[in-house]
Amino acid sequence: SLQASHGQGLRFMSQSHSQDTRTSSSLPKLDLHVIPVWEKGITGKGVVLTVLDDGLEWNHTDIYSNYDAAASYDFNDNDPDPFPRYDSTNENKHGTRCAGEIAMQADNNKCGVGVAYNSKVGGIRMLDGIVTDAIEASSIGFNPNHVDIYSASWGPNDDGKTVEGPGRLAQKAFEYGIQKGRGGKGSIFVWASGNGGRQGDNCDCDGYTDSIFTISISSASQQGLSPWYAEKCSSTLATTSADLHNECTQTHTGTSASAPLAAGIFALALEQNPNLTWRDLQHIVVWTSEFDPLANNPGWKRNGAGLMVNSRFGFGLLNAKALVDLSDPATWTHVPEKKQCIVRDDSFQPRELKASGEITIEIPTKACVGQENAVHSLEHVQVEASIEYTRRGDLHITLTSPAGTTTVLLAERERDTSANGFKNWDFMSVHTWGEDPAGIWTLKITDTSGHMENKGRILNWKLILHGTSEKPKHMKKPRVYIPYNAVQNDRRGVEHMDDMMEVSYRAGVLGTVQLWYTVEIPS
Structure with missing residues (x-):
């Protein structure tokens, strides 16, 4: 629809x-x-x-x-x-x-x-x-x-x-x-x-x-x-x-x-x-x-x-x-060729989640270092996951990068009462753009809704790192943020708006x- x-x-x-x-x-x-x-x-x-x-x-x-x-x-x-x-x-x-x-x-x-x-x-x-x-x-x-x-x-x-x-x-x-x-x-x-x-x-x-x-x-x-x-x-x-x-x-x-x-x-x-x-x-x-x-x-x-x-x-x-x-x-x-590094844990067993509960998954990765598809400078990050849950809208998912950037991949939606969960859904974030992805990522799934009857499990997940093996040229120096009004090259501050x-x-x-x-x- x-x-x-x-x-x-x-x-x-x-x-x-x-x-x-x-x-x-x-x-x-x-x-x-x-x-x-x-x-x-x-x-x-x-x-x-x-x-x-x-x-x-x-x-x-x-x-x-x-x-x-x-x-x-x-x-x-x-x-x-x-x-x-x-x-x-x-x-x-x-x-x-x-x-x-x-x-x-x-x-x-x-x-x-x-x-x-x-x-x-x-x-x-x-x-x-x-x-x-x-x-x-x-x-x-x-x-x-x-x-x-x-x-x-x-x-x-x-x-x-x-x-x-x-x-x-x-x-x-x-x-x-x-x-x-x-x-x-x-x-x-x-x-x-x-x-x-x-x-x-x-x-x-x-x-x-x-x-x-x-x-x-x-x-x-x-x-x-x-x-x-x-x-x-x-x-x-x-x-x-x-x-x-x-x-x-x-x-x-x-x-x-x-x-x-x-x-x-x-x-x-x-x-x-x-x-x-x-x-x-x-x-x-x-x-x-x-x-x-x-x-x-x-x-x-x-x-x-x-x-x-x-x-x-x-x-x-x-x-x-x-x-x-x-x-x-x-x-x-031009930015360097795009690489994709997929991180998964083949030994992962489905984990239970209940109301007021929390699942924390630590994901160590070398970001495919030493391979053709090594990622050293991130663009998009995806977490592809399948989750069963009795009330999908009560789920909250965050992802924290090795550099400490925490991103909300899914926020609660009060109207979403579906019991269908997520099937191989790609949660995507741009918030870690430019970071080096090597280290430990932390995926957290919580339910703080107070709906005590809620229950479900995370069936599987994978972390997909998109980026480049080398830093793009324009990113080799840090981004400099100029105060906004300084870039206006104008004479606006002195004018009387009403006139x-x-x-x-x-x-x-x-x-x-x-x-x-x-x-x-x-x-």
Whole structure:
């Protein structure tokens, strides 16, 4: 049961001669630093994106000039035209709004402007009907040598009780895109981390955002906080800034605004350096995302490689300028070949777990040292486990690395009363990125719910270390965190917010969400 995140409209805010998009000077400055990239003449030229959603109104004045039919298809009706279905019971606007965020024209004074306003954008209509594994696979794997970036704002139901991931065909489509897409450099899959916050959901149980192949994107409110709808999980890589209309907080929307915004920013990076691989881009996101503007939130930790990371925000707020600067082909060195080291204990016997109980598993590893697949610098870590339990939502799982970084792989979900447990489920974390995995890992499974009738057992597990045998070049020196306002190269602090001229553009893009970035176009 897949769902998109739906909503009713969004405004782009433009303030004359300023990149500061706050409505009050007491708010933190959340700026994705898109304008300095535009000023360098980088606007998404030559990059093709497609939005996997409910269709695309490609004749829309704002989109038509950037529409790419070769990046479009209708898998609900099996024809090449992704135009949405409009009738009295249903208005499919979501995909068009997402596409507008990416590629709205810059110069027609209509709705606003897309982040990558000279990129080409298509739409895959696939959510308006029964979504099968085959339809997902066809969408994820559509024209992978033409489409560079796929943006998806859907996933399993955000109801706080569903555990679901890609089916066999969709998983194969992801793998094919990563191995063969973009001429072998790998398709870029951008995924919204989910909107189930109010339902006590977390994206640990969403196998799309939990995939190593997707860049999972969350949201920050204009106050620099985690919005009410956002989910926590250890697979989120980064965040963009979106904000709610106060009067709309009853409607269920949110991070679906953030995924296309991130996709647009990644298009800027691919224009700067079309040779970036899918892993290059993930590394660049990790290395350039900003911790400082979101620093007032709980949950930040510094991992063993000196990187700041948070279950709600990943490595922080995307910084388009830093991301594009680091992508520069004159200075960027491709990350080394990916290695995978699997750690298991063949003598492991199933272990019982009861309410108020705890299972601790110590996992010593040399991380395949001395072998071809040795991992010395981590990227993703997966724990693949099968667990039987009478009430799945009461389980809490943490993983502690040899460097001492503790990550929550699964948080409790009050609504998840299922007795189905987990069958070979991959819990994925990016929180130990850059660490050396050799040493003792500690996996802890607990139930502190007080439901004394609970019982079950862990049947099997394996630890899968993804990374490189040598440190990537850009990581050989420690990451330096600059105070956020110091990188703004602007004159904003002295201006009186109330006196600044505001121009509102009503844009047909996404939901009870406002994106706060300016739409000043370089002449």
